[in-house]
Amino acid sequence: MLMRFRVANHASLLEEQELSLVATDEHDDIAVTEASAAGVRVLPALAILGANASGKSNALRALVYMRRAVLESHARWLPDGGTSRVPFLLTAGGRAAPSAFAVDIVLDGVHFEYGFELDDRQVREEWLRSFPEGRPRRLFERSVADDGTSSYAYGPSFRGRRRLIEDVVRPNSLYLSAGAGNNHDILRRIHRWFHRGLKVALDANFGARIQETRRLWDKSEEYRDRLRGLLQFADLGITDLSITEEEWDDERVRQVRSAMRVLVPEIPEDEAFDVKPAPQIGFVHAAEGGPVTLDLHDESNGTRTWAGLLGPVVGALQDGSLLVVDELDARLHPHLAARLVALFQNREWNTGGAQLLFNTHDATLLAPHSEANLHRDQVYLATKDARTGATELTALVDFRVRDGVENLEKRYLAGRYGALPFFDEELLVGIGAKRGVDEAGQAARDEEAEREHA
Known part of the structure; x- marks a missing residue:
């Protein structure tokens, strides 16, 4: 469960910005989760609104970058390949300064804070803390000198093969990643949250999201019913999913195996490993002469968008994980987008503490009558500093908005809170x-x- 995310010097976010999912108001109509370990109540959804190019997507992609660094820095980043970070490029200071990322999360009833700083070449600092009884306790701290040598400090409760992890971690990889790869218990738990507890829906990973839908479809009849129900609920004219597997002949199998050996030279020549195409997803429509199945590429953009969200949404609600969605309203009807938010807001549907973090241009989600039912502490506004071009994230509660009294949609569109384009x-x-x-x-x-x- 995510409580807070902080980022500095990533893309258009120059100074440190924070997104907080900690509830500031009492809510009895949405699925707020008690985080007793941190002494707070955590929100099920958070929206970011703002004009085009205000940095809404960058705020989410900063969290996605942090996830990628945790999952890939040790196993996939090349030793001399740097960190692939994206600093603020409009000032010399931004290009030279390190980038920083940190999260506060609750895992198994324990509050953790994990973060790191890095520059173009290497990690500069990294830390992990827990908060028993609300007080910070150091688990590990790492600092890296200009020559790439690291120094470490450990808390008394952080045990395990620390020396082994120190020996394998590189200057441009994270200690957390190396430790999880070497089966350190605490580090593996934090790593697992980034891997399984944080799901991402961007245009770039549409194919992976479709395959997530297929994987859940194969998992059980219970998952099939949920996926089928969401398809039918969206009023797309679709009654069911169809999963088919293409059969390859011996010659095609031989060609694919040969190509795989070129891409992965470590595969032994005499190893006849299995290769088969990914199953194809079709959509069953009710038609006059009986059901008709259409391929994904034959569907409308709106149907494709909804289909790409099915697996991540069902998975997040089932696992109690965080789903990050860039441009939630893109190619979805406003009512359908609102009902998607409502899936996470509703106590009956969201029973496992799932969370939704998204950005949008759809101001109707703020309306009093909207099914999204967003409260003032569930909204952030993204604006660009006119002088520097840097993004600033402002919580709507900072405007002293009266929850349940003011029409948030009307006041936002009237410019009361800013974060609107200027023509x-x-x-x-x-x-x-x-x-x-x-x-x-x-x-x-x-x-x-x-x-x-x-």
Whole structure:
């Protein structure tokens, strides 16, 4: 369960920004979870609104980058490949300063804080703390010198093969990643949260999300009923899913095995490993002559979007994990987007502490009548500093909004909270005037040409 996420110097986020899912108000109508280990109540959903290019997506992608660093830095990042970070590029200070990421999470009733700082080449600092009885307790701290040598400090409760982990961790990899890879109990638990407890829905991983739907479909009839129910609920004209597996002939299998040996030279020549195509997902429509199954690429963009969310949504609600969705409203009807949020907000549907973190342009989600039922402490606003171009994230509660009294949608669209695009009408006037001059000039030239022709 995520309580807070902090980031500094990633993409358009220059100064440290924080997203907090800690409830500041009492809520009896949404699925708030008691985090007794931290002495707080945690929200089931959090929305980020703002104008185009305000940094909404960057705030979510910062968390996605942190996840990727945890999961890949030890096993996949090349020793001399740096960190692939994306610092703030509009100032020299941003390009030179380290980037920082930190989360506060609750796992198995324990409050942990984990974070790290890194530059283009290597990790600079890394730490893990727990909070028994609300007081911080150091588990490990790491600092890396300019020459790549690391120094460590450990708390008395952090045991295990610490020396082995120190020996295998590289300057550009995380101690957490190396420790989890070497089966350290506490580090493996934190690593597992990033792997299984944090699901991501971006355009770039659409294929993986479709395969997640297929995996859940194969898991049990219970999952099939849930997936089928969400498809039918969306009123897409779809009654069922169809999973088919293509059969490859011997020659195709031989070609794929040969290609795999080129890509992975470590595979022994005499190893006849299994290869088969990924199952294909079809969508069953009710038709006059009987059910008709269409391929994914034959469906509308809205259907494809909803299909790509089925697996992550069902998985998150079942596992009690966090789902991060970039542009929730993209290609979805506002009512359907609101009902998706409601799946996480509703106590009857969300019984395991699942969370939804998303950005959107859809201000109707803030309306009093919306099924999303978002409260003031569930909304952040993204704005760009006019001078530096840096993103600032502001909690709606900072505006002293009265929860349940003010119409958040109406006031947001009226500009009471900012985070709206500014249109310079004079630019349009200038464009219109220039067009008028151009048209007048062309008319004069046409008239002159007609006289010469006559």
